[in-house]
Amino acid sequence: MMGIEVRAPPNDSYTGDQFRLNGTNISNAINPSNDVFNSTISSLGAHVTTKNPNYINQLGYDADIFSANGILANGSTSATLTVTTGGEVILPGVITSAINLYTPVVNVNKTLNDLNGDPAEIGDILEYTVVVRNNRDANGMAIQRIITFLSILFLPIQLMFPIA
Template identity: 40%
Template sequence: MRHSLGPLLRRATVGTVALAALWVPGGSPAAAPAAPEASGITFGRRYHALQHGGIVRAANVSITCRATPGAPSCGDVQRGARGVNGDFDMFYVDVDDDANTYNSSRAEVRLPAGSRVTYARLYWGGNLRVGEQKPPEDNGRVLFAEPGGAYKELLADTVVGHRVADGADAFQASADVTRQVQESGPGLYTVAQVNVAAGKSAAGAWGGWTLVVAYENPAEPLRTIALWDGFAPLKSRGAQEMRLRGLRFPAGAGGVAGLVAYNGDRGTTGDSFTLTADQNGSADLSNPANPANDVLNSTISDPEAAPTARVPAYANTLGYDSDVFDLAGRLRRAGDEATFRLRSQRDTAWAGVLFAAVDAQR
């Protein structure tokens, strides 16, 4: 269930949409009931806390390019050159040396020393229809391995967003993994068997996963920590907006805000991620990897100088965005309300997750 947010969350409804089985080696997973689905999920609060600590995430892709006649160099694109998924015959990323999986990738959860995990959730999603059609019955399951551990089947524990629109057969699923991350701590996590289609089409192949982790740490500032999720196409439904009320942040407050979105193309401008906070006005969030007018540009980016580890670590993810933005300098005046707004004017992108950790007034 979603944790109750109370007065901190107000769903936007005018002009925007609220942004709101066992795995058997050598065989197929045992049968499990398919998770319930909905063609659209209004964004709402998944987790909220007021605590000393913060929020981090690990993320990676499940599919990438391969050499395709008439397309740019796949290697150059993986290293960061411009290129979009619709240009390529896309194929699976598979790093685990396990013949029983057809896609797998790894990413690092990095936590400050002395931290205690208070909540963790895994999100995964992609496009089911490209050169092949994947069965939607598998949307709600993946394989999940903690650092140094073996795969365990993970099933979605809430409604799966699944909708055919804008040329794609798109989905996002998620599951609570708090216990697993509390027990295993920081390190490289592996996610396999994300239900994404390979091949080439105008819509393009795309998909990946993000593990969001909230933590408590007495050495860090008191912060309001919030996680929202949902599933909606941005181009056909406009912006996604989430508002935090009763936030009570001091002048000069710091923090981070992050997003997960699907099928944003590098070089297609018109995407923005905007923070509006009381008397501070509005500011488009950006970082060296994400221009202010092209934040949905196929990147997995961090505000830290030393980014978290990924295997593989492609600079152009070809349709998967999991980005974290530093809020330093954005909250010069004290206030008690902040609004985050994700918008795409030209990309046929899908919004999936938004999260924030903001210094709180003592």
């Protein structure tokens, strides 16, 4: 989400002002892309009505919260914000952002079972099981597990990937 606060003369006759994030116009139903600084106080495309006095035209004061979903790519470390006007004088005051980080929830459960019975002894067959459960929408996930032993005899193995 992006928030911006701007002061301008209380005149709705000017158009051409824009607010861009990485070159993409930020706008919504209340703040059109060619008149984004239009003396409104809004949140995600709806007028905020819990203010007193509850003017529709805020006498030149504009404070809006916009959705900017999908504009910043994963792994972004910077962004370019651009404020332009088509002729009126505007005074940007505060620009804020709230960026939600997507964190996949992946549970990994590992077990080691001595098929010959405990305790493990030289020559025993050990079964190593890794169960991975994707509890959200983790895409492109890679799992790596390195198993090291001082001395090991490899037998043919069977890999199974159940859908969980």
